[in-house]
Each structure stands twice: as structure tokens, then as C-alpha cells.
Amino acid sequence: MRDLTIWLDSLDPEAGAALRVISYFEELLAQEVGVHAIARAAAKLTGCGVGISYADQQTQIRVTADGIPTMGTSFDPEWLSTSLDVVVGTIWIERDGPPQPLDPLVLERAAGAVNHILSRKRVSANARKDADAWCELAIDAGVALEDRRHAVKQLGLNPQRLRPIVLTGGQVKIVEESTTQSFISRQGRKRVAIGYTAPVEELPESALAAQLAFRLTADGTELDPGPRVVFAESAGGFLVLAQTLGPESPRHPDVNALEVAGREVPWMIQTLDTFSIATSVRAAADLLRVHHSTLQERLLRAERLLGWNIRDTEGRMRLHLALVMRRLHRQ
DSSP: OHHHHHHHHHHOHHHHHHHHHHHHHHHHHHTTOOHHHHHHHHHHHHTSEEEEEETTTTEEEEEOTTOOEEOOOOOOTTSEEEEOSSSSEEEEEEOSSSOOTTHHHHHHHHHHHHHHHHHHHHHHGGGOOSHHHHHHHHHOTTSOHHHHHHHHHHTTOOTTSEEEEEETTSOEEEEEGGGHHHHHHTTTTSOEEEOOOBOGGGHHHHHHHHHHHHTTOOOOSSSSOSOSEEEHHHHTTHHHHHHHOOTTSOOOHHHHHHHHHHHHOTTHHHHHHHHHHSSSHHHHHHHHTSOHHHHHHHHHHHHHHHSSOOSSHHHHHHHHHHHHHHHHTOO
């Protein structure tokens, strides 16, 4: 296939590009990815947001042009779209203006891949036995509610008070609200994000919130300071920021200033992160295990490098936001 693509590129660049699109989706299907991965692939190929709706618009999967999961939006009839065959649904490309040459092919291949995945799920749902597979079914917005209820039943969980938990690598577990803390404690120093408590009907939305919250977690090290555990309901408006800011997004000058400061001395980023969330300078010094006067000197040096006062309320809020944006720029 690679040799054929190279040959076609030499004869007809558009034909070569089309063959790459076809090959890309075939490779994804061979890996048995889910519907979200197809949406991300279509977004990557078109450079646009992509949406997939099911069940007469009641369920919707959307990603930004960067492939970041995001909340629903009103469908614009002007967008290039096509219907799905396996379920009542639509897939669309959120491009303002006329379609680009490859858009129709990307849409066709993405729709075909989604149809294949949904057909595969229908055939294999009853055969899935292990807990990870049942979790995947339970949070999948593209799976019928009856099948999601069955998945939760197979997990032996109360269908009314559930929490999806996202672990490193994107793996999702589902626990009952009452066992959330014990589950987290067993994860040790790993990064963990927890969705809000929800019945099985709302699990996909809660899982999406947990996936966004995971982007706000950190390793808790000197180079990557920040919380290892983030609850979606405590993240507030930062979840909105996590929807829109990704690795490819333009970096804010404050984030660039942080990176410059961090290269000056190894303790800089961890010191700033601790100070940004501490109740006072003295409390931050205690957490960092340095003398109060030492921390004052560090903060003065940081202000010279950053270019703004971080010790007043406004400056500390600005610092905290810059640190959060820094985490969201990671891969």
C-alpha cells in the first residue's frame, strides 16, 4: 500500500492523498478502535471539528479540530454531513465555507467506519465477559441504553450512583460512589480523574467529564507539579478550558514565561505551583520545606522572570491559570 501511495503521488497528488485517507481508516478498523477514535481521525484529516449523533440527536459525540472531546452543539445544515446506516444518526464535518477536496472522502470513510464499529458492537456485545469490556460498553454513548444497563448489571454495580474513573493510558473503570475513595487509594501515586456521580443513563456524559478532568492532572513531580487526583465536579470552569486547549493550540505568553522561568532553576515550577494553591506564603514555605525568607526570595526571582506580581490576588490567579494551561498543552 505504501509503495502504491508513493507511485500515485508521483502521478496524481490528489489520488495519493485519497489513498492515504482510505488506508488510514482501514488501519484504524484493523486496530478495533471505537467511535471516538474515528471522530478524532476525521478531525485530524480535515482540521475541523467533527460530530456524530445517534438516536434522533439525543446522544452526540464531538471533538474539536485538535481531537479533544467537547460538549454538544447545534448542528448547522450548511456543514457537510451524511447519515449513518446501522442506527438513526448523522456524522458531520464542522467546516465553515465550502468543503475542501478531501472532505467528502473523509466523511464517507468515517461514516463507513462508524457503521462497521456499531455493527460489530451489536454482534459482539453479548460475548464480552471481562470487566474492562463491560466498562467500555457502559460509557459508550453509541450503545443502546438497554445494553449499557446490562453492562452495569454484569459489573455487579448499583445503576443509580456510579462514578467513571479515568486512569493513565485512558483506561476507564466504573465504581459505585461509596467505594470511590478506596479505589483511588489503591492507585498509589498514579494520575486519576473521577467523573461526577450519575445513574447509568448519564454515564457517557460523566465519563466525558472525567476524560477532560484527567487532562488537568499531573504527575506531582518537580517537573510536572500539580494534583494527581481531580474530581470533575471540583474542576468547574477548567473543564471548559480543557475542551478548547490542546497540545497544538497556540501557547499563551504567560505559559511561555513559565517555561522560561522553569529553565532557570529546577525548583521554579514546583515552587510556583505550591504557592499558587497555598493559603499563604508561610503555608507554601511549610509545604515546600523551606524557610519563609527563602521562599520570599524565590518569589521575587520568579516575578522578575515572569514579568508580573504573583503575590497579590490577581497575580496569583493569573499564575494558577498559567500553570493549568501548561498542563493542558501536554500531549
